[in-house]
Amino acid sequence: SSHRPLDENQLFVQDVLQSDGKDYCKPYGQIRDTCCDYQSVESIQSDTFSKIQALVQSKFFKYYKLNLWRECPFWNDDGLCMNRDCSVATTDESLLPEEWRQDALGALQMSPKGSAFQPFKVCTYKDQDFCVADDPSDQDVVYVNLLDNPERFTGYTGPSAGKVWQAIYEENCFNIVHKMSEGCPTCSAISPVPSNSPPLGPLLQDLAGPTGDDGDDEVCLEKRVYYRLISGLHSSISIHICDEYFDRTTGQWGPNLDCFVNRIGAHPERLQNIYFTYAVVLRAVTKLDDYLAQYPFQTGDVAEDEKTKILIHDLISSTKDCPATFDEKTMFQGADSRSLYVEFRDHFRNVSRIMDCVGCEKCRLWGKLQTTGLGTALKVLFAYEDKSLSYRSNPRLLNHNEVVALFNTFNRLSESLEAIQKFRKMYADRLAPPPQQRQLAQTVGDWLKWLLDGARTMAHKLIKLGQLPVPSFLDDPLEPLDPL
Ligand SMILES: Cc1cc2nc3c(=O)[nH]c(=O)nc-3n(C[C@H](O)[C@H](O)[C@H](O)COP(=O)(O)OP(=O)(O)OC[C@H]3O[C@@H](n4cnc5c(N)ncnc54)[C@H](O)[C@@H]3O)c2cc1C
Secondary structure (H helix, E strand, O other), X not given: OOOOOOOHHHHHHHHHHHOOOOOOOOOOOEOOOOOOEHHHHHHHHHHHHHHHHHHHOOHHHHEEEEEOOOOOOOOXXXXXOOOHHHXXXXXXXXXXOHHHHHHHHHHHHHOOOOHHHOHHXXXXXXXXXXXXXXXXXXXXXXXXXXXXXXXXXXXXXXXXXXXXXXXXXXXXXXXXXXXXXXXXXXXXXXXXXXXXXXXXXXXXXXXXXXXXXXXXXXXXXXXXXXXXXXXXXXXXXXXXXXXXXXXXXXXXEEOOHHHHHHHHHOOHHHHXXXXXXXXXXXXXXXXXXXXXXXXXXXXXXXXXXHHHHXXXXXXXXXXXXXXXXXXXXXXXXXXXXXXXXXXXXHHHHHHHHHHHHOOOHHHHHHHHHHHHHHHXXXXXXXXXXXXXXOOOOOOOXXXXXXXXXXXXXXXXXXXXXXXXXXXXXXXXXXXXXXXXXXXXXXXHHHXXXXXXXXXXXXXXXXXXXXXXXXXXXXXXXXXXXXXX
């Protein structure tokens, strides 16, 4: 195996070794199953980050409407997490534009007779939808200001969280997790946990060993894409937890490098999948440029509506210098494409319903929003011909919540890429010798140089006085020894 060319994961690990940690978690080359490389994504990210941040702070994008208390349809609820950080502050509807409330009223009037009193009987998705949305006429639907409820560490963990992730990977992921994830027993040791002396031994051995994505070739493109999207979303959630972590001993919020290294850095495939998910969502966003130019944001203020359109257009324009990040046309082309498509869509719908089983309000909020965001991206990419993506031909393509969810999901992914850079730097700083050690090395170096210069001068004098033979390796000993 030592003659086998290094694959992406191995190069990734080698990079860590060669760069003293400066390139930690900096993958390069083509992002598998996309049409772009890691560098292009990082460059788009640096061009767009401030723009997407400004957009999600605008009036239209900061409010999200959902039912936070829908029953888990798959198993008995384990109850909600009672930590203060798990709770969500809701927004008084009367503060919001009337048009948005009428939206919900419209849905109520359009639903079958009497359905307002049987909310779960209302069909809340169309054939093209990849998500099962909350019924807007449900009495429990609330508005939430996303800026007041950031996704971060809440302390939600244990069997309840584990059951949700397990249901997603084991029952709704085409049974391919063992092929796509780190299926070999040694892979978890692939990247070092930084400490004063990183364990490089197992790392070097693993360079020649099997790596995470070995199952790739056995799994068809559509299933790989599905898995990578879910795994990328999971990575993104983990990164936010680590980026805004609550240190119980100091009582402070802040980035936690060990958390990042353990959950992401030690698993190159999880890092790669977040870039993948970013590339797919970005592709959907760029395809909506024309549609959103006509979209009625109805913020209750015409100037604000116009500002929203400009922000979106500016954001999308800055991604257009790069080639498309993902080619959706390569998907669902084989003989069994229709059944694969339906299976893909239905699994994803299930994932959106599983979000009602998340036992922490705030995690549920962001879980529901981000599955809706990903589902919206999938709908834009796979459910319609390109000609049906214009507002004129298809004004009902996206509802209010889908637009909000899509851009907030894109923002969450962008924030994850930003956090990766921060953790990269923290990692390098941790590997760098502390200042006292650097100072000591400098002093010893200066002293050695002084000693060598002295010895050189002395040797030169002795050669001139004929007390030292001219060393045979010097052709012309006086030349290099000048100016003495
Ligand atoms: C939808 C959802 C949203 C959540 N939101 C929050 C939140 O906002 N704040 C918060 O503090 N907690 C949140 N949690 C909980 C959090 O995700 C973890 O479950 C919890 O912190 C325990 O982490 P863990 O280390 O046990 O592994 P988990 O993250 O629970 O992972 C479970 C298993 O999945 C596999 N795995 C992990 N990451 C990946 C990946 N990227 N790709 C493929 N496989 C992977 C591993 O085998 C791992 O053991 C959320 C949970 C869910 C289900």
